[in-house]
Amino acid sequence: MIHLKELDYRTLADWLDKQGQPAFRQKQIYEWIYGKFATSYDEMKNLPKILREELSTEFLPFSLEVVSRQEDDDKTVKWLSQLRDGNTIETVLIRAPKRNTVCISTQVGCKVHCVFCATGKQGFKRNLTPAEIVDQVVLASKEIGELVTNVVVMGMGEPLHNFKNLVEALNQITSPDGLGLGARHVTISTSGIPKGIRLLADQGKPWNLAVSIHAANDELRAKIIPPPHRAKLDDIKEAINHYRERTGRMTTLEYVLVDNLNASNEHAQQLADLAHDCHAKVNLIPCNSDNPMFAPPPPDKCEKFLGSLEKRAVQATLRMRKGKGIQAACGQLKQQVAKKDE
Numbered sequence: 001m002i003h004l005k006e007l008d009y010r011t012l013a014d015w016l017d018k019q020g021q022p023a024f025r026q027k028q029i030y031e032w033i034y035g036k037f038a039t040s041y042d043e044m045k046n047l048p049k050i051l052r053e054e055l056s057t058e059f060l061p062f063s064l065e066v067v068s069r070q071e072d073d074d075k076t077v078k079w080l081s082q083l084r085d086g087n088t089i090e091t092v093l094i095r096a097p098k099r100n101t102v103c104i105s106t107q108v109g110c111k112v113h114c115v116f117c118a119t120g121k122q123g124f125k126r127n128l129t130p131a132e133i134v135d136q137v138v139l140a141s142k143e144i145g146e147l148v149t150n151v152v153v154m155g156m157g158e159p160l161h162n163f164k165n166l167v168e169a170l171n172q173i174t175s176p177d178g179l180g181l182g183a184r185h186v187t188i189s190t191s192g193i194p195k196g197i198r199l200l201a202d203q204g205k206p207w208n209l210a211v212s213i214h215a216a217n218d219e220l221r222a223k224i225i226p227p228p229h230r231a232k233l234d235d236i237k238e239a240i241n242h243y244r245e246r247t248g249r250m251t252t253l254e255y256v257l258v259d260n261l262n263a264s265n266e267h268a269q270q271l272a273d274l275a276h277d278c279h280a281k282v283n284l285i286p287c288n289s290d291n292p293m294f295a296p297p298p299p300d301k302c303e304k305f306l307g308s309l310e311k312r313a314v315q316a317t318l319r320m321r322k323g324k325g326i327q328a329a330c331g332q333l334k335q336q337v338a339k340k341d342e
């Protein structure tokens with residue numbers, strides 16, 4: 001069945017006309033799905049019952065069925081949602097005063113296989129459709145009763161491996177005819193796919209780019225991201241510079257800190273050089289893997305690493321670990337539910 005959010009304007013207008021419905025019904029439908037985050041036709045009370053019935057036989061209003069919802073003490077919410085083919089994906093809402101950020105998935109599984117990532121271990125199943133991506137933003141917005149303030153594409157999957165659907169979804173999320181979120185409030189996080197970064201730059205949108213770099217030399221990076229989806233740092237650097245030139249946006253280098261792997265003073269120096277080379281800022285994330293081999297450094301070591309970057313004039317932050325109690329990192333909720341079902 002076709003998803004309502006994947007119908008172009010003209011097709012829905014023609015369909016409504018064929019049903020003998022006035023043109024203003026289209027506006028009402030869009031108000032429900034984008035303005036009021038409706039997930040069922042039953043909610044669309046100002047549409048005639050007969051029209052709701054006809055719509056329900058032709059078009060899907062929402063593509064996700066929530067299988068589980070977990071809320072942490074800091075009000076971080078994590079959902080596991082089932083898609084129509086039975087696959088499941090994760091979405092996380094991170095709440096802060098004046099800021100509600102939803103972290104969305106773009107694939108079922110992932111081909112990249114970063115060593116400390118639970119999603120990578122699950123293998124790749126399929127790309128999400130544009131509606132399945134947009135509906136995660138709808139799900140989180142419905143939870144808080146208003147549009148989220150930020151979208152980060154940092155959940156399951158490598159977004160640039162699902163380029164076409166990602167761009168279509170982001171256009172719907174940021175269009176005034178869609179959800180209407182400001183483009184500058186969207187961040188796309190990639191493991192570093194130079195071709196995809198260039199293509200994204202060429203969309204000419206002021207979306208923010210974050211690159212999960214995790215190591216600032218190719219040898220160490222090879223221990224974290226296996227071939228064939230690991231690009232050379234020089235190529236990533238060039239792509240980041242192209243992105244800045246085309247969009248005017250400063251890229252963030254995401255760096256997961258793992259004790260005894262990438263957290264020494266020498267590593268900090270290499271990262272500072274890389275950040276300067278591509279005019280990027282750095283976001284440090286103490287590792288939150290379920291694998292004890294990838295433990296985070298103790299807090300004082302993380303602070304020291306941050307200090308080393310700052311001493312070298314790099315704009316850097318150490319990320320607060322929101323959602324720690326429910327393990328808000330790629331793939332982990334899905335693993336927990338799968339274990340329960342076994």
Ligand code: SF4
Nearest residue numbers: 110113114117120157
């Ligand atoms: S961290 Fe991201 S890119 Fe790497 S395996 Fe996990 S989902 Fe894929």
